[in-house]
Amino acid sequence: MINSKSVNTFLKKISYLLVCTLLAISCGFDNKTTDLITVSENDIILWNKDSFPLTMYIDNSFTASEVSSIKEASSLWEAAVEIDVFNSFPSFTPVNYSKTEDYYYLDDRMAIYKASHQVESLRPNILALTQLYIKLVKKIDGRQIFHIEHFDVFMNDFYFNFNDGGGSGEYDFKTIVLHEIGHVFGISGHIDNTIMNGYGSTNIVTHSIDPDIKQDLYDIYHIDLYQLPSKVYISHISTTPLTSTTAIVSFQLLKD
Numbered sequence: 171m172i173n174s175k176s177v178n179t180f181l182k183k184i185s186y187l188l189v190c191t192l193l194a195i196s197c198g199f200d201n202k203t204t205d206l207i208t209v210s211e212n213d214i215i216l217w218n219k220d221s222f223p224l225t226m227y228i229d230n231s232f233t234a235s236e237v238s239s240i241k242e243a244s245s246l247w248e249a250a251v252e253i254d255v256f257n258s259f260p261s262f263t264p265v266n267y268s269k270t271e272d273y274y275y276l277d278d279r280m281a282i283y284k285a286s287h288q289v290e291s292l293r294p295n296i297l298a299l300t301q302l303y304i305k306l307v308k309k310i311d312g313r314q315i316f317h318i319e320h321f322d323v324f325m326n327d328f329y330f331n332f333n334d335g336g337g338s339g340e341y342d343f344k345t346i347v348l349h350e351i352g353h354v355f356g357i358s359g360h361i362d363n364t365i366m367n368g369y370g371s372t373n374i375v376t377h378s379i380d381p382d383i384k385q386d387l388y389d390i391y392h393i394d395l396y397q398l399p400s401k402v403y404i405s406h407i408s409t410t411p412l413t414s415t416t417a418i419v420s421f422q423l424l425k426d
């Protein structure tokens with residue numbers, strides 16, 4: 171039952187909050203957040219071609235067959251853009267950090283990691299995750315163009331099993347890796363019923379890239395950005411703004 175005393179207390183709380191909010195705005199506490207970059211669905215994310223070729227470090231806990239799948243998946247995307255993006259795939263022993271961001275801040279390698287330990291952002295419903303450090307380079311008709319300056323790919327081995335072929339509660343490794351490396355090349359979101367679908371399934375084995383997606387990515391690297399048609403890729407993108415021009419964006423592949 172609502173009595174006048176609880177209504178009074180409620181009103182007091184509301185007016186207190188209102189005063190605090192007004193004070194915060196007038197003192198300029200909000201300025202910091204309004205200066206931070208936002209990344210929208212129509213923005214374009216790509217590498218500066220001058221930064222090619224790149225090195226992709228491979229966590230040495232991947233099996234020989236998984237390493238082959240990683241290299242084959244990279245080659246398929248390179249064929250799509252018709253550029254040699256990666257020239258070497260050295261093996262290394264990663265440090266086990268507890269946050270995905272630490273793999274950007276504390277480990278300067280661009281790498282693919284087999285996360286067999288628990289990592290904060292790799293929740294129990296996330297099969298794999300790609301994070302990109304991006305920097306705003308220009309704006310075209312309200313669309314922002316970002317250059318990718320760093321990537322990290324995580325296979326969530328703490329919660330999931332990956333194999334060769336999927337089924338029986340396991341996910342096909344090469345299908346998932348092909349999807350993630352698509353983000354590394356600049357596919358900035360998810361597209362239903364394609365290799366860039368936002369959900370992974372134990373029943374899906376796809377080792378090829380859809381022609382439309384190949385074309386989209388080719389256009390981003392070869393056509394004058396001013397002439398690119400608007401595309402809206404959606405879902406499972408999380409943005410951590412860092413400054414007015416930089417951010418870390420993460421793409422999460424969820425289990426279906």
Ligand SMILES: [Zn+2]
Pocket residue numbers: 349350353359360366367368421422423
């Ligand atoms: Zn994805």
